[in-house]
Amino acid sequence: MEFTFTDEQLMIRDTAEAFLAEVSTSEAVRAAMVTEAGYDPQLWQRVCEEMFWQAIHIPEEYGGMGLGYVELVAMLEQMGRYLFCSPFFSTVCLGVNALLVAANDEQKAQYLPEIVAGKTATLAFASANGGWASDSVTATFSATDNGFVLDGSYRYVTDGHSADLLIVAAREAGSEGEQGISLFVLPADSAGVSRRWLPTMDQTRKQAELNFEQVAVPASALLGESGQAGAQLEQILDLARVAIAADQVGGTQQALDITVEYLQERQQFGRVIASYQAVKHKAADMMLKAEAGRSALYYAACVADESLQGGPLADQLSEAASIAKAYCSEAYFFNAGCGIQLFGGVGFTSEYDIQLYFKRAKSTETFLGDASWHRERLARQLLDGESAA
Amino acid sequence: MKLSFSAEDEQFREEVASWLAANLVGEFECVRGRGGPGDEHQLVEERKAWERKLHEGGWTCIGWPKEYGGRSASIEQQVIFNEEYARAGGPGRIGHIGETLAGPTIIAFGSEEQKAKYLPGILRGEEFWCQGYSEPSAGSDLANVKTKAVFDEASGKWRINGQKVWTSLAHESEYCFVIARTDPQSVGHKGLGFFLVAMDQPGVTVRPIEQITGTSEFNEVFFDDAECDASDIVGEPGEGWKVAMGLLGFERGVSTLGQQMLFQNEFDAIIKLAKENGAAQNPALRHRIAEAHIGLRIMRYNSMRMLSGGADGSLQKEAMIYKLYWASWHRNLGKLAMDVMGQESEILEDAPYELNRLQSMYLFTRSDTIYGGTNQIQRNIIAERALGMPREPRG
Numbered sequence: 001m002e003f004t005f006t007d008e009q010l011m012i013r014d015t016a017e018a019f020l021a022e023v024s025t026s027e028a029v030r031a032a033m034v035t036e037a038g039y040d041p042q043l044w045q046r047v048c049e050e051m052f053w054q055a056i057h058i059p060e061e062y063g064g065m066g067l068g069y070v071e072l073v074a075m076l077e078q079m080g081r082y083l084f085c086s087p088f089f090s091t092v093c094l095g096v097n098a099l100l101v102a103a104n105d106e107q108k109a110q111y112l113p114e115i116v117a118g119k120t121a122t123l124a125f126a127s128a129n130g131g132w133a134s135d136s137v138t139a140t141f142s143a144t145d146n147g148f149v150l151d152g153s154y155r156y157v158t159d160g161h162s163a164d165l166l167i168v169a170a171r172e173a174g175s176e177g178e179q180g181i182s183l184f185v186l187p188a189d190s191a192g193v194s195r196r197w198l199p200t201m202d203q204t205r206k207q208a209e210l211n212f213e214q215v216a217v218p219a220s221a222l223l224g225e226s227g228q229a230g231a232q233l234e235q236i237l238d239l240a241r242v243a244i245a246a247d248q249v250g251g252t253q254q255a256l257d258i259t260v261e262y263l264q265e266r267q268q269f270g271r272v273i274a275s276y277q278a279v280k281h282k283a284a285d286m287m288l289k290a291e292a293g294r295s296a297l298y299y300a301a302c303v304a305d306e307s308l309q310g311g312p313l314a315d316q317l318s319e320a321a322s323i324a325k326a327y328c329s330e331a332y333f334f335n336a337g338c339g340i341q342l343f344g345g346v347g348f349t350s351e352y353d354i355q356l357y358f359k360r361a362k363s364t365e366t367f368l369g370d371a372s373w374h375r376e377r378l379a380r381q382l383l384d385g386e387s388a389a
Numbered sequence: 390m391k392l393s394f395s396a397e398d399e400q401f402r403e404e405v406a407s408w409l410a411a412n413l414v415g416e417f418e419c420v421r422g423r424g425g426p427g428d429e430h431q432l433v434e435e436r437k438a439w440e441r442k443l444h445e446g447g448w449t450c451i452g453w454p455k456e457y458g459g460r461s462a463s464i465e466q467q468v469i470f471n472e473e474y475a476r477a478g479g480p481g482r483i484g485h486i487g488e489t490l491a492g493p494t495i496i497a498f499g500s501e502e503q504k505a506k507y508l509p510g511i512l513r514g515e516e517f518w519c520q521g522y523s524e525p526s527a528g529s530d531l532a533n534v535k536t537k538a539v540f541d542e543a544s545g546k547w548r549i550n551g552q553k554v555w556t557s558l559a560h561e562s563e564y565c566f567v568i569a570r571t572d573p574q575s576v577g578h579k580g581l582g583f584f585l586v587a588m589d590q591p592g593v594t595v596r597p598i599e600q601i602t603g604t605s606e607f608n609e610v611f612f613d614d615a616e617c618d619a620s621d622i623v624g625e626p627g628e629g630w631k632v633a634m635g636l637l638g639f640e641r642g643v644s645t646l647g648q649q650m651l652f653q654n655e656f657d658a659i660i661k662l663a664k665e666n667g668a669a670q671n672p673a674l675r676h677r678i679a680e681a682h683i684g685l686r687i688m689r690y691n692s693m694r695m696l697s698g699g700a701d702g703s704l705q706k707e708a709m710i711y712k713l714y715w716a717s718w719h720r721n722l723g724k725l726a727m728d729v730m731g732q733e734s735e736i737l738e739d740a741p742y743e744l745n746r747l748q749s750m751y752l753f754t755r756s757d758t759i760y761g762g763t764n765q766i767q768r769n770i771i772a773e774r775a776l777g778m779p780r781e782p783r784g
C-alpha cells in the first residue's frame with residue numbers, strides 16, 4: 001500500500017503548478033472570465049502544444065500520453081488553485097472520458113487524435129429538470145434508415161457554446177431512468193444544433209444551453225449499443241465528479257492559503273489578526289476540511305483509475321465519487337465562506353480574489369450534484385439495499 | 390499511488406484471521422466485542438487472560454523489534470493485525486498502554502536494565518500500565534505538573550509526592566509512568582523527570598472516579614512518599630518532557646485503522662436499528678447517516694495517507710488533523726445513535742444505571758474531544774505548527 005504520490009506524479013503536479021502560477025495570474029483569470037468563450041485561445045494553444053495536457057490520459061495508441069487518473073487529478077488540483085480558465089475540464093474530463101468509456105476503437109481512432117490536435121469537446125446530457133443522473137436526460141432519439149434523429153434541449157452544458165465536438169445523451173421516447181439511453185458524438189456545427197451562452201455567477205466556468213431540432217446523425221455517431229448507454233453515462237458522470245472534486249480541493253487549499261497570508265499581515269488592536277484564537281481556530285478548521293477533502297479525492301482518483309483501466313476497485317466508483325463530491329463541495333464552500341469573513345470588508349470587494357473562489361465553490365458544488373444529492377444517493381445504497389444509482 | 394496490499398501481506402492477514410478464528414472461542418467467547426472505551430471496566434480478569442493467550446500466539450507487541458520479543462512487523466502488517474483484530478471482535482486491549490506507550494518509550498529512551506525489567510511483563514500480557522500525566526492543575530497545560538520527585542540519598546530511591554487525576558485503568562495496572570518535577574525550582578517543561586512506578590506499594594492510593602456513564606474507568610492517584618529505584622527514571626532528571634513528547638510520536642497511527650473498525654461496528658449497529666425502527670425513512674436522519682458514512686470512509690483514507698507518508702519524519706498535515714477529525718466525527722456519531730433510537734434512547738437496560746451499547750457510546754464520546762488533547766488544543770496546534778500562526782500568549 002503506497003497511498004501517496006510517486007516521484008513522477010509529484011513532478012507532473014509541480015510542473016503544472018509552476019506553469020499555472022505564471023499564466024493563470026489573477027489578472028489573466030479576470031481578463032479571460034469576462035469574455036464569452038471564457039478562455040484565452042492563444043493560451044489554450046500553448047497548453048496543447050507545449051504542455052500537452054489535453055492528451056494526459058488518452059492512450060498512447062491514439063497519440064496521447066497514456067497516463068492515469070491520479071496524474072490527471074494531480075493537475076486538476078493545481079488548476080483549481082489557480083482558477084485556470086480553459087476548456088480543459090469540458091474537453092478532457094467530460095469529452096475524453098466519454099469517448100474512453102463509450103466509444104468503439106474506430107470512433108476512438110477518429111476523435112481522440114483530433115482532441116490531441118487541439119479540438120475541444122464537451123458532454124451534454126441534463127435538461128432543466130434539476131437532476132444530475134440519467135433521469136435528467138429528456139432529449140430523445142429515433143432511428144432512421146441511415147442513422148438517428150435527435151430532438152430536445154440541454155442546459156448547464158460546460159463550454160457548450162464554444163466546444164468543437166459534442167457528446168450527447170438522448171433517450172428512446174417513453175423510456176425512463178437509466179433505460180433507453182444512447183450516447184452520440186457529433187460536430188457542434190451540425191445542422192439543427194443551436195447554442196446559447198448562459199451568463200453565470202461564477203464567471204470562471206462557462207455554461208450553455210443547446211437546442212436540438214431534428215438533428216440528423218449517421219449510424220456511426222452512436223457510441224455503444226442503442227438504448228444501452230445508461231450505465232456508461234453514469235460512469236462518465238462519476239469520473240467527472242472526481243475531476244470536479246480535484247478542482248474543489250485545489251480551491252479549498254488556496255482559499256485557506258490566501259486567507260492565512262492575509263491574516264499574518266493585517267493588524268488590529270496592535271497585533272496581527274492571526275494571533276487571535278477565534279481566527280486561528282477557524283483557520284485550523286479550514287485546514288481540516290482541506291486535508292480530509294484531499295484524502296477523499298485521492299482515494300476516488302485511484303478508484304477512477306481502476307474504473308478506466310479495469311481493477312478490483314472499479315465497482316466502488318459511484319460510492320467513491322459521491323463521497324468525494326459531497327465532502328469536497330462542502331469543504332470548498334466552507335473555506336471560501338470563512339475566507340470572506342476573515343478578510344473582513346476587503347473580502348467583499350471584487351478586487352480581492354477570495355470572492356472568485358467563493359463563486360467557484362458554489363458553481364462546482366451545484367454541478368453534478370451537491371452534497372445533499374450525493375448523501376441521498378449514498379443513503380439509498382446504505383439504507384434501502386439498492387446499489388447506488 | 391497504490392491501494393492494494395502485497396501478496397505477502399495478504400498472507401499475513403490470512404494468518405492473523407485464522408489464529409483469531411481458532412482462539413477467540415470457548416472461554417474467550419464472552420470477551421468478544423467487549424472492553425474498550427466505555428466498557429473498560431467489564432470482564433477485566435477474562436480480558437487479562439486473553440492478553441496472555443495473545444502472547445502465546447505471538448500477537449502482543451508485534452511492532453516491537455524482534456530483539457525485545459516483538460515481530461518487527463511492518464506498518465502494513467500492524468495495520469492488518471489491527472483491522473483483523475477488530476473485524477474478529479477482539480476485545481479492547483487492556484495491555485494497550487504498555488504495548489503502545491510505555492514499551493516503545495522504554496525501547497527508545499530506556500536503559501538496558503529497564504528493558505530487561507519491564508519489557509517482558511508487557512510482552513507476556515502479565516503486567517499492565519497506566520499513564521500518569523494529568524493533574525488537577527495540569528490538564529491541557531500538561532507542563533504545569535506539581536508532583537515532585539526527590540532523590541533520597543540514604544535509601545538510594547526516588548521519593549514521589551503529589552496527585553494525578555483521570556488516570557485510566559490505574560486500578561488494574563501494575564505500573565504507572567509518571568511525570569514529576571525533579572527540580573523543585575523549575576516551572577513549565579523544564580526540570581521534569583519520567584518515572585516508572587510500581588502501583589502496589591503503600592505510598593500509592595488509587596481512588597476511582599465515577600464518570601458520566603455511572604461507571605469508573607479512570608481514577609485519582611495519590612503519591613505519598615511513593616518510591617521507585619534510582620534506575621527507574623527514564624533519561625536524566627530534567628529530560629522528562631523530552632521523553633514524554635517522544636512517546637506521543639511513536640504510534641504513527643497504526644492503531645487508527647483498528648479503531649475505525651470499531652467505529653464501523655457501531656455505525657453498522659445504527660444502520661441496522663434505523664432499518665428496523667423506520668428511522669431510515671426519515672429524510673433528515675438518512676442524510677446524517679450518509680454523512681457519518683462519508684466521514685468514516687474519509688477517516689480511513691486519511692489514515693492510509695498518514696501511514697504511507699512521513700517515514701522521513703516530515704510534518705504531515707493529514708496526521709495533524711487526525712485527532713480533531715475522528716474525535717469530532719465520533720462525538721457526532723454518538724448523537725446520531727440517540728436520534729436514530731428515538732424515544733427508546735432514554736430507556737435503560739436496567740436500574741440503577743445500566744446503559745446499552747449505543748447509549749454508553751453516546752455518553753462516552755463526550756470524552757473523545759477532551760482526552761489526549763482537547764479539540765481546542767488540537768486547533769491551537771494546527772494553527773501554530775501547520776499554518777505558522779502566532780503562538781498563544783502564556784500567563
Ligand SMILES: Cc1cc2nc3c(=O)[nH]c(=O)nc-3n(C[C@H](O)[C@H](O)[C@H](O)COP(=O)(O)OP(=O)(O)OC[C@H]3O[C@@H](n4cnc5c(N)ncnc54)[C@H](O)[C@@H]3O)c2cc1C
Binds near residue numbers: 764
Ligand atoms: C476519559 C478520559 C480518560 C483520560 N485518561 C487519562 C490518562 O490515562 N492519563 C492522563 O494523564 N490523563 C488522562 N485524561 C486527562 C485528559 O488528558 C485531560 O482531561 C485533558 O488533557 C484536558 O485537561 P483538563 O481536563 O484539565 O481540561 P482543561 O485543560 O482545564 O480544559 C478545560 C477547557 O478549556 C479549554 N482550554 C484549555 N486550554 C486552552 C487553550 N490554551 N486554548 C483554548 N482552550 C483551552 C479546553 O479545550 C477545555 O475545553 C483522561 C481524560 C478523560 C476524559
